Each structure stands twice: as structure tokens, then as C-alpha cells.
Amino acid sequence: MTDLVWPVFVIEGEGQTEAVASMPGVTRLSIDLLVEAVGEASALGVKAVALFPKVDPSLKTPEGREAANPDSLMCRAIRALKAAHPEVGLFCDVALDPYNSDGHDGIVRDGVILNDETIEVLVRQSLVQAAAGADVIAPSDMMDGRIGTIRDALDQAGFAHVQIMSYAAKYASAFYGPFRDAVGSGGALKGDKQTYQMNPANTDEALREVAMDLDEGADSVMVKPGLPYLDIVQRVRETFAVPTLVYQVSGEYAMMKAAAANGWLDNDKAVLESLLAFKRAGANGIFTYAAVEAARLLKSC
Ligand SMILES: NCc1[nH]cc(CCC(=O)O)c1CC(=O)O
Numbered sequence: 038m039t040d041l042v043w044p045v046f047v048i049e050g051e052g053q054t055e056a057v058a059s060m061p062g063v064t065r066l067s068i069d070l071l072v073e074a075v076g077e078a079s080a081l082g083v084k085a086v087a088l089f090p091k092v093d094p095s096l097k098t099p100e101g102r103e104a105a106n107p108d109s110l111m112c113r114a115i116r117a118l119k120a121a122h123p124e125v126g127l128f129c130d131v132a133l134d135p136y137n138s139d140g141h142d143g144i145v146r147d148g149v150i151l152n153d154e155t156i157e158v159l160v161r162q163s164l165v166q167a168a169a170g171a172d173v174i175a176p177s178d179m180m181d182g183r184i185g186t187i188r189d190a191l192d193q194a195g196f197a198h199v200q201i202m203s204y205a206a207k208y209a210s211a212f213y214g215p216f217r218d219a220v221g222s223g224g225a226l227k228g229d230k231q232t233y234q235m236n237p238a239n240t241d242e243a244l245r246e247v248a249m250d251l252d253e254g255a256d257s258v259m260v261k262p263g264l265p266y267l268d269i270v271q272r273v274r275e276t277f278a279v280p281t282l283v284y285q286v287s288g289e290y291a292m293m294k295a296a297a298a299n300g301w302l303d304n305d306k307a308v309l310e311s312l313l314a315f316k317r318a319g320a321n322g323i324f325t326y327a328a329v330e331a332a333r334l335l336k337s338c
């Protein structure tokens with residue numbers, strides 16, 4: 038149970054809930070309701086959440102400027118959650134896609150992702166999130182060299198205690214579709230992310246990406262997606278023996294829920310079996326939208 042990390046989506050307002058149509062059981066919540074939901078999750082034993090904002094389209098710019106706003110929805114949510122539930126670890130996403138009018142994780146000019154200019158914004162994003170109370174900065178953007186630069190900036194600003202979990206082995210996957218609905222980046226997305234996310238055909242590249250990010254100072258690494266990439270989880274864990282996390286992504290979750298809704302799968306058994314498979318592969322932590330229901334199921338076992 039303490040291995041589970043629950044990804045959650047935050048929206049503006051008070052008393053607001055929005056269902057995510059492509060992710061049955063997942064709702065975006067305004068900060069007040071998110072604080073309540075995370076309290077319930079904590080009582081069930083889920084002691085970590087991963088926070089993602091759905092940003093108002095009017096705040097999206099080509100440089101993702103809102104990402105570095107210390108009073109952004111994201112930073113307000115971090116402060117509220119830390120104040121109400123200090124025992125719950127906060128993994129805070131660092132990437133520009135919720136804030137970028139092109140829907141990309143980095144800044145785009147003339148159809149090209151600008152790696153180094155993006156890193157400057159990611160550093161500012163990391164610093165405002167650390168100042169708001171992030172426990173773990175989680176760059177999911179896949180720019181090259183961002184871990185070392187973010188680490189130096191955090192250390193210099195007095196945030197040596199804030200960890201970095203790198204999305205090191207993140208594949209250009211078809212399984213992210215429902216997430217892009219949830220944060221509202223899919224409609225804006227022009228083109229695809231194949232120039233910075235990894236080719237699903239590659240395995241050795243994942244090991245090189247992990248090695249670089251560890252060298253630059255990552256405390257832990259993420260393999261993403263999950264079930265289709267269990268071989269990568271196992272290789273990373275066996276090669277580096279560092280905390281290795283895995284993300285059961287939105288599309289994997291949607292597949293299980295759709296099949297269960299049709300009566301084609303036993304939901305509870307499928308959920309628990311998929312989590313067991315991650316443990317078998319060696320994962321130390323599992324991001325899953327089913328974290329709270331899994332905690333309930335595990336309690337009743
Ligand atoms: N910063 C990108 C990001 N952050 C989280 C997810 C996907 C998570 C999921 O599918 O559950 C993605 C992938 C993407 O849009 O390329």
C-alpha cells in the first residue's frame with residue numbers, strides 16, 4: 038500500500054468536480070475537494086499523490102509562462118495539501134504541457150522543440166513548486182540535461198532536501214490519450230512527441246537515459262507506461278538498483294475500466310493482478326489511478 042502513488046487532477050474553483058469521460062472513476066477536483074479526497078486516501082494508507090493541473094486555456098502561452106507562477110493553481114494546490122496533510126508525499130509534475138498553447142512539454146519554435154530554453158522555464162517551475170512545499174520534483178518533459186540543471190538550482194536555492202524523480206524512460210506511447218483529455222493538452226497538441234519521448238522499439242536507450250539522469254543527480258527514476266514495458270522496469274531495477282517507479286498510465290487504466298464496464302473483465306482481480314505484476318518486475322513504487330480502490334481492496338483481503 039505504501040508503494041502506491043495516486044495521480045490527481047486539480048481545477049480552479051470551489052466545490053467543483055469534473056468527471057474525465059475517458060477515465061471512469063477519475064474526477065478533476067477543485068483544491069478544497071482535493072484536500073478532502075487526499076485525506077480519505079491517506080486514511081486508507083495511500084501516502085503519496087502526483088499532482089497535475091488542468092490550466093485555464095486563457096493562461097496558456099507558447100512559452101508556458103504560467104508554469105513559473107508562484108501563485109499558479111498548481112502551487113496553491115501544493116500549499117493547501119501540505120498544510121492539511123503533511124504526511125502525504127507530493128510528487129509535483131514538471132513539464133510545460135498543461136501550460137503550453139502548443140500542448141507540448143517544451144517550447145516549440147518553427148516546429149522544433151527548444152531544449153535549452155525549455156530547461157530555463159523548467160528550472161523556474163521547479164523552484165516555485167519546491168517553495169510551495171513539493172516533496173519530490175518530477176520532471177516528465179524528457180528534455181536532455183534538465184535533471185542536473187534543476188538539481189543545481191534547487192541546491193543553490195536551499196532546497197537540497199527536495200528530491201528529484203526523473204521520468205527517465207518515457208516512451209512516445211499511444212496509451213497517454215486519456216491523460217491529455219484530463220489536463221486538456223490533447224486538443225492543443227500539434228504533431229506528436231516523438232522527437233523527445235522514446236521509441237517503443239528501444240530498450241538499451243532506456244538504460245542510457247536512466248544512467249544519464251542518475252549521473253545528473255536523480256534520486257529515483259520512472260519507467261512509463263507500465264504493463265507494456267515491464268521488461269524495461271525489470272532491466273532498470275536490475276541494472277541500477279535504484280528506486281524504480283512505474284506508471285500505470287491513463288490508457289492502461291481506461292482499458293481495464295472499459296472492459297470491466299462491459300463485464301469482460303473482473304475489475305478487482307484485474308486491478309490487483311496488474312499491480313502485482315509491477316512488483317514482480319521489481320518496481321519500488323507504482324503510480325496508478327486505481328490507487329485508492331486498490332488500497333480499499335487490499336484492506337479487505
Ligand atoms: N508531461 C507529459 C505527461 N505527463 C503525464 C503524462 C501521461 C500520463 C498518463 O497517461 O496517465 C504525460 C504524457 C504525455 O502527454 O505525453
Ligand SMILES: [Mg+2]
Nearest residue numbers: 179180181246
Ligand atoms: Mg533523457
